[in-house]
Amino acid sequence: MTMTTLFISDLHLSPSLPEITDCFVRFMRDEAIHADTLYVLGDLFDFWIGDDDRSEFANQIREEFKRLTSTGVDCYFTQGNRDFLIGKRFSADTGVSLLGDETVIDLYGKKAVILHGDTLCTQDIQYLKFRDIVHKPWLQWLFNRIPMFIKKKIVKKVQTDIHSDKQHKPLEIMDVTQSEVESVLDKYQVELMIHGHTHRPNIHKFGTIENQRTRIVLGDWYTQGSVLVFSKEGYALEQRPFHQKS
Ligand code: LP5
Ligand code: MN
Numbered sequence: 001m002t003m004t005t006l007f008i009s010d011l012h013l014s015p016s017l018p019e020i021t022d023c024f025v026r027f028m029r030d031e032a033i034h035a036d037t038l039y040v041l042g043d044l045f046d047f048w049i050g051d052d053d054r055s056e057f058a059n060q061i062r063e064e065f066k067r068l069t070s071t072g073v074d075c076y077f078t079q080g081n082r083d084f085l086i087g088k089r090f091s092a093d094t095g096v097s098l099l100g101d102e103t104v105i106d107l108y109g110k111k112a113v114i115l116h117g118d119t120l121c122t123q124d125i126q127y128l129k130f131r132d133i134v135h136k137p138w139l140q141w142l143f144n145r146i147p148m149f150i151k152k153k154i155v156k157k158v159q160t161d162i163h164s165d166k167q168h169k170p171l172e173i174m175d176v177t178q179s180e181v182e183s184v185l186d187k188y189q190v191e192l193m194i195h196g197h198t199h200r201p202n203i204h205k206f207g208t209i210e211n212q213r214t215r216i217v218l219g220d221w222y223t224q225g226s227v228l229v230f231s232k233e234g235y236a237l238e239q240r241p242f243h244q245k246s
Helices: 018-034 056-070 088-094 125-134 137-143 148-167 178-188
Strands: 004-008 037-040 074-077 102-107 110-115 192-195 202-207 212-217 225-231 234-240
Touching (some): 018 056, 056 074, 102 178
Parallel strands (some): 110 192
C-alpha cells in the first residue's frame, strides 16, 4: 500500500455542529488510520478554551486522537487562531505532537513549510495586534488559571466584540500577502508551502521556471470534509461528503 500523509485544518469543531464532528470521526477511523502521518494545521476547534476543558465533547475529540496515535499513526498539530490555547496537556492526553508556528517537514524527499496561515495576512493589522496580545505567555498563564465558567464568559464577550470588527474588513485584507509568502519560502529555502486559515482552497503556482514555487491552501469543513492527500506519487486536495451514501 502507498504511504500517505494527510493534512486538514479549519474544521471548527463544536458540539453545536454534529455533522462536522461525524465527518471528522469517520475521517479519523476510516481514513487517517491507514495513513503514515496526519497534520492538523490549526482551527480544528471552533474555539479551544484550554486543556482543562473536560466536557464530553472535548473528551470525545481527545479519544479520536488517542485511538489514532496508539495505532501508530504520527500526528502533529499546529495551533490556529481559534485553538491557540492547545497545550502540553492536550498533547500528553492524546499522543499528538505540538508544532511551532512554522515548521519545515520532509514529504517523501520534498521539503515544505507548514503553518496555519494567519501570520501571512500581514494587511490585517488589527488581527495581528490582537494575536500579539493573546499570544503573550504571561496572559495565557493567567488565563489558564481562571475558573472555567469565568473563562467562558470572557471568551464570549471578546468574541462578540470582535465579530463586529470582522464584518467591516474588506475581503482582500483577509487573504495572504504574496510578498510575505515569498519571504517565508526564502527564509526556509523551500519551494512548497501548505497552510489553511483563509478558507480559499487552491493550489497556487508561481515563481520562475528555474524556481517553481507552490502554495497549497487547505479548505474548511463548513459543508464537507476537506483533505490534502500527499504521497510519493503526488498530491490532491479532496473533499469528503458529510453524508455517506448507504
Ligand atoms: O477565525 P475567523 O475567520 O472568524 O477570524 C479570524 C480573526 N479572529 C480571531 C478571533 C478569534 O476567533 C476569537 C478569539 C476569542 C478570544 C478570547 C480570548 C480570551 C483571552 C485569552 C488570553 C490568553 O482570531 C479575525 C481575522 C480573520 O481571522 C481573518 O484573518 O480578521 O481577526 C479579528 O477579527 C480580530 C479583530 O480585528 C481584532 C480587534 C481588536 C480587539 C482588541 C481587543 C484585545 C482583547 C484582548 C483579549 C484578552
Ligand atoms: Mn484560522
